[in-house]
Amino acid sequence: MHSFTEENYLKTIYYLANRRQGEVSTNALAEMTATKAASVTDMLRKLAEKQLIHYKKYQGVRLTDEGERLALQIIRRHRLWEVFLVQKLGFGWDEVHEIAEELEHIRSEELVTRLDTYLGYPQFDPHGDPIPTPAGQMPETGYRKLSEVEAGEGVCLMAVLEHSTEFLKHLDHSQLTLGCQVTVNEINTFDKSVLVQIESGRSVFISHEVARNLLVKN
Amino acid sequence: MHSFTEENYLKTIYYLANRRQGEVSTNALAEMTATKAASVTDMLRKLAEKQLIHYKKYQGVRLTDEGERLALQIIRRHRLWEVFLVQKLGFGWDEVHEIAEELEHIRSEELVTRLDTYLGYPQFDPHGDPIPTPAGQMPETGYRKLSEVEAGEGVCLMAVLEHSTEFLKHLDHSQLTLGCQVTVNEINTFDKSVLVQIESGRSVFISHEVARNLLVKN
DNA sequence: ATAAAAATTTAGACGACCCTAAATTTTTAG
DNA sequence: CTAAAAATTTAGGGTCGTCTAAATTTTTAT
Known part of the structure; x- marks a missing residue:
């Protein structure tokens, strides 16, 4: 193969x-x-x-079409294993990338099928990335970057674009979790940083660099 | 490494x-x-x-000591993954060897530790083989081969020496499961085949070739 | 428009792991 | 005890994926 x-x-x-x-x-x-x-x-x-x-x-x-089919198969495996590592083994979302890089190459279609069933057919991995279908389709999400949201809008945090440990630890620290409802209170004109309010009522300052790497939906 | x-x-x-x-x-x-x-x-x-x-x-x-330590580490990983595949993903005990051959090489100590915890610190893999300790000790079992049991003795089926799909399917077919209590009724003198009675009361004929690959304890 | 810079490819080589064929050492049989 | 057989090692080579250095093509800037 x-x-x-x-x-x-x-x-x-x-x-x-x-x-x-x-x-x-x-x-x-x-x-x-x-x-x-x-x-x-x-x-x-x-x-x-x-x-x-x-x-x-x-x-x-x-x-090519065949190349894309294979690529999506690998990505599907990678993301399913990440779900396993976080949900079943209790790893942090900042610790699973390297391990999944290895697990994604295990050659058994049956294994992936059973893993998917075992995990309850998850749609998204721990970073909010959509999991390709068994048929090899990448689901559309229609997310926007938080950096493109207008002041006053309320949105839901859905995924991260950056997967580095430092970035993810920073989010944990700021109490920014996926699924978290945030309202954009202020957008600073000179550095494009934003001030958002999260569910707990707390206000969180988010730099433009961070906001560019957060995906949200309405 | x-x-x-x-x-x-x-x-x-x-x-x-x-x-x-x-x-x-x-x-x-x-x-x-x-x-x-x-x-x-x-x-x-x-x-x-x-x-x-x-x-x-x-x-x-x-x-060498270091070589043995490494070998036992690999064997530990292999057997833990086999437990996972059978107990969590529902694979048959005849289907897991090849997949575990790949999984055993995933390089993460943390992964093995968490997997062990997740599985509830199993002592034996699905074939009855003992799982080496985290410190790298192979547990002693003291099992005997069924082919060495005397007529009249009652023993418990604990492990298999042969891992081939054909052999394991044959055992499934004969209703010989690990943990199964068997009593040796007859030993044929010319071909060393044995006739045993299992828990259900059913009598099962076991060739010497098969009996040599079954491990039991009293 | 063209010369300098940047990107890409080719040439030649290396380490890991495997092979076949030939040489060497150990074991076995008469 | 020695000659044949068996086991093992050496010699030389191949593929995969990588590298550096040099050559070539494309892009950019004047």
């Missing part, structure tokens, strides 16, 4: 293609996979031969 | 050393790991350099 490494490249291409729209560059992949551009080029040739990506030299790269 | 492959060699050396007493041969390892003797020699040199085995050319191999 496909190697551990190939799976990681596919997942990374999917991620980058959806962050910055369009083709993914060799350098961006090298940075994300912590390798060098030359190594990426080698792998791209291999993935192109296997028909998992569309690749023209010097032109960047795009997943 | 240590590679996936190194871990598998250590585990296999442990297994073979405890089956046939004493030193483990290159050929035996080649057969178990489904590689060739020449490849085994390469790996043995590497493991010896890392001080995980005692190795003299042409003399067979033995784990």
